[in-house]
Structure formats: structure tokens, C-alpha cells
Amino acid sequence: MPDATGVPVVRRRRRGRTTLLIATAAVLGLVAGTCAGFLVQADREPTELPSLSQPVVAQARGAGPEPLSAAQDRQVKTDGDLRKLLLNRPKGTKESDFAPGHDGWLDLADYAHQLSDSDDQFGALVGNEFRRAADTTWQVGDTYDVEIRLVQFRQEEKPAAEEWAGNWKVGGLRGWSLPGTGEGMVYVAAKPETEAGYLPVYRAEAHASRGDIAMEIWIYDSKPIPKKTIMDLARRQMERL
Template identity: 30%
Template sequence: MSTEPTGAAEPGTAAADPSEPPVPTAPPVPAEPSAESSAVTAPESSEVIGSAAEPAPRKRKLSAGALFLTAVLAGPALGLAVGYGVQASRPETPLPKITASPLAYPAARVDPAALAAAAPKPLNIDGDLRDLLVKKPDGAQDTKRFGTDGWMDAADIAETFGDTKGVFQRLLTNGFRRAAVVAWEADDAQYRVELLQYLPENTGEVIDQVNISTSRADVSRLPGNDDCLIVVHKDAMHYAKSTEQYYYGEAAARKGTVLMHVQVYAKNPVDRAKLEDLAKRQWERIA
């Protein structure tokens, strides 16, 4: 029976000191495989290499929106290219020759004076409108509370109506330019005659700017003048924000860009004959 310890070293070698760390040794070098061994182990090595390699990237599929956008962008370009190719293959078309009629001159010279006399006469509405107003009757009391020195602007006219803001806006919107006025008092009645001028592009609508009401009124026209309207109201009216009553009559007519407007405010029913005479005399001054 042997008395040597189980972990004793072989003869000729020193026993390992348990206090010192073991010295690492080089890993064993594998022997080169032979042809037969390599043929046998080749599938195993290739499987290892293939498993260690990175996976191949997956192909990305285009969405329906990307396909539609591609078609939208490529469609015009393809159509332009096809159209250009078709047009380029066509033969050139020669343009027609430029022709012009020869100049012609009248045989006789035109007389400038005769030409000016044959032209339509301009309307007498470009000067001072105050000169076209009827004159105040003798003995009548002059009323100077309308406008300044015979002129009225849009604000002055609007202040004479109850709906001041609305009238002012309509005047400016409808092409109001200027207005001349004369006013007086006689026989318990107030008279006011206005000549309102509008811009040329609003000429056709100026007759509607005075908003003449024909409800419960006698309506007539000046003889031979279909553009003149004479209205005499039957019932008494009230002044704005007042209980004072009055009877009202008015006449309106248009000449070019000028609107004639005659108004009467009376304590008694308006005399139609006087209103018609005043409207006739004012119309004759602008006609």
C-alpha cells in the first residue's frame, strides 16, 4: 500500500506552491485537418460561419400613396416627352404672309368748325351748379340753414334725414359728387331746391337716390317729360323725433349726371299747381 499523497508530483518535478498563482499555458494548436477530415467537417464549419454572418436586408415594399405620387409625378413628364416627340416629328408649317390694307385719305379736307358744330353739345353741368338754380321769389324769407354758401356735402344732406347714417353711406356708395341748394319760406311752407351731381358711371341710377315714396300720394309728370316725377302726399307726416305735423310734396328729374330735387314742407296740404310750376321752371334751367 502506497503512502504517497494522491496529488504528489511526478519525480523530477518540483511540487507546486499552493500560494503562487498558476502560470497560464499557451492553448494547444490544432493540427491541420487532412483532406478526408476537411471533407467531413466542411458542412459543420460552413454552418457556423453562416450563422455568425449578418442577416440579408429585407426588400422594402412601396405603399399605395408612394405609388400614386410616383404616377402623378411621372405622368406629366412622360406626356410632355411623348408630345414633344410627336410635335418634333411633324413637318414645319409655313406661316401666311403679313398683309395690310393700304392707307386711304379723304378726297376733301374736313372743316373743323363744321365738325364741331355737328358734334353733340355738352351738358351744361360742368360749371357752377348754383348758377343753374331757380331764384328765390321776391318777398320770400331766405333760409340759410342748409349747407354753406349754397353748397352741400354728403354730411349736410344726410343731416336733413332721420336715417342720417344710412343716407350718408348711400350717398358715398352711389357716387355722390357735389350738390347746390337754395331754400326759402313763403305762405306757411318751406321750399328747398337741390341739384345733386353724381359720377358719370352712376348716371343711370341717380334718379333712384332720393328714395321717392308714392304710397298714398298723387303722382304725375311734367307735360312732355317722362323723366320727371311729381308726388303730393295726402296724409300729414311727422318730423324726425318730433310730434309736429307737416304735409309733403316733391318733384325729381334727371339731366345727365345731375338730379333735380324739389321739396315742399307745408302746414296745410301742398298746392300741386305751385309745386308743378316750380319744378317746371327749375327743369328749364338745366334742360
């Protein structure tokens, strides 16, 4: 379950003492049974072994099922270059002045640094089996910024991507379900964040997951961001997963 910050926390259960006792009893029983078997076999006449030659089974004719193409096999897609699954930067835009990571990649430290309470988030990401993250940004003028992240988890113990996408703390924003994504949501701020000496900042977000990948989108602007803008961007990004 999530901790106080809303971040999923993995709690691994230790092997109980009862389990160890049962396992020990099973081993002792196996040893005793084996010894008894040897004593019984020692008093019996040897049994003639069957011939080693066996009839050859003819291989079934006909073609087997066709293997999935790279386009159909989602694992092939998501195990490749994760950056290629990100939406392309629109023409006429430039990379944001605050683009994180290196060459579109964010390692564990880079990604945790983007989150509040980064030390705690670093531990949560390790517990959730963080694998890698890819990022793209673009900017229009001086005030309109977009950032999209794809965060991939190993998921050997639990569906971490779904939990991660569903545990964002989004306060003061109105939310709507993102169609076709299960628990996916988009959020839009009705009021801007303000600070003396700076332009007002409106924010919109989207969080969803598919398989082992959590998607995160942020839009910032000095004027209100329409619901349709974040909804369309999130929908198009999810279609690429």
C-alpha cells in the same frame, strides 16, 4: 336693386377664378407663340425694308363742324357752378331759417345729414358715386317754405341720378307724373302732419333726374298746397337742366 330703405345699393362683382385661369392661359399661349416666331425668323434670309418716305396726303379743304356753344353743350353747363342752374329766389322772399349747407353747397356729409338714417344714406351715396349737391331755399311769412336741391353723381358705373330720384319713399301722398321727365313725379299731401301745440303742416314734393343730376323739391305750408304749385315749380326747374 334698392335695399330695404328704398335706397339704391351698388354691388360690385369680384373677378371670378375662371376669368383668371383664362387670362393666364392666354398669356402662356402668347409667350409660346412668340418663342416659336423667333426660331422661324432665325433661319430666314433678311428682308429688305421699304423706304421710309411716304407720299404726303393733302388736307381736306372746307370748314369742319362748328363746335357746340356753351349754351348747347350740356356738359359745359353741368360741369360749371351747379348753383347757377337752381331757380332764382323769387322777389319778396327770404332765405329759409333752416337752409342747410354752406353758401348754397352741400358736401357729402351735409347732404346725408338731411336724410333719414343718415349713416346708411352716407354709405349709399358713396356707393352711388356722389359728386356734389347745390341747394336753394326761400320762405314767405312764417309758414311757407321751399327747398330745391340738385344732386350730381359721377355716373362712371351706372345711371345713379335716375335711380336715386326714383327710389324716394313717399308715403301718404298722391302722385302724378312730371311731363317731359321720363320717371319724374310730383306728390301732394291731402292731409297735414299734426302735432300738439304746432300748426298743421302740409307737404308737396317733386323728384326727377336729367343726365347726371337728380332734382329734389319740397314745399311746406300750414294750408293745402295745390298740385299746380309743385308741378309748375318742378317744370321750371327741370327746364334749367
